[in-house]
Amino acid sequence: xxxxxxxxxxxxxxxxxxxxxxxxxxxxxxxxxxxxxxxxxxxxxxxxxxxxxxxxxxxxxxxxxxxxxxxxxxxxxxxxxxxxxxxxxxxxxxxxxxxxxxxxxxxxxxxxxxxxxxxxxxxxxxxxxxxxxxxxxxxxxxxxxxxxxxxxxxxxxxxxxxxxxxxxxxxxxxxxxxxxx
Numbered sequence: 001x002x003x004x005x006x007x008x009x010x011x012x013x014x015x016x017x018x019x020x021x022x023x024x025x026x027x028x029x030x031x032x033x034x035x036x037x038x039x040x041x042x043x044x045x046x047x048x049x050x051x052x053x054x055x056x057x058x059x060x061x062x063x064x065x066x067x068x069x070x071x072x073x074x075x076x077x078x079x080x081x082x083x084x085x086x087x088x089x090x091x092x093x094x095x096x097x098x099x100x101x102x103x104x105x106x107x108x109x110x111x112x113x114x115x116x117x118x119x120x121x122x123x124x125x126x127x128x129x130x131x132x133x134x135x136x137x138x139x140x141x142x143x144x145x146x147x148x149x150x151x152x153x154x155x156x157x158x159x160x161x162x163x164x165x166x167x168x169x170x171x172x173x174x175x176x177x178x179x180x181x
Contacts, residue, residue, distance in 0.1 A: 015063045034047055034048070050083055058078070133167075135163040
């Protein structure tokens with residue numbers, strides 16, 4: 001008896017919770033829905049996924065079917081909208097992934113630049129006189145105050161400040177010389 005029932009009548013029955021009507025409707029329309037999904041996506045895998053997504057939401061969507069158009073027309077409209085939504089989501093994800101990738105590249109570039117600066121500074125530190133290098137190591141690397149560094153080195157806080165100033169001048173001159181080459 002169900003095989004002779006119209007799609008529209010089956011859709012209304014399925015919307016009311018008739019699982020048998022829904023099963024018959026899917027059996028009738030699944031292959032056509034898959035073919036349309038394949039045409040819309042161009043990929044068998046994507047078409048399978050899209051068709052499954054449509055079938056999963058179809059029971060809820062059937063409540064909106066008013067019977068003003070043929071069921072097949074209404075179902076194909078659902079499929080076209082679902083494919084459009086899927087493309088839009090994929091595009092959004094692709095843009096987000098691209099933005100994430102660009103952010104990641106920027107971070108890596110910044111890290112590489114910082115790493116390069118650290119390498120340069122380490123190398124440049126070897127050109128400092130011993131007393132300046134020790135002072136820089138205590139103040140910058142060990143984060144000691146000028147007073148604490150002075151206590152460690154047995155000099156005044158003022159001497160530490162002067163050494164820091166001299167080290168900065170030396171490193172700045174070195175950087176300028178390298179930039180001029």
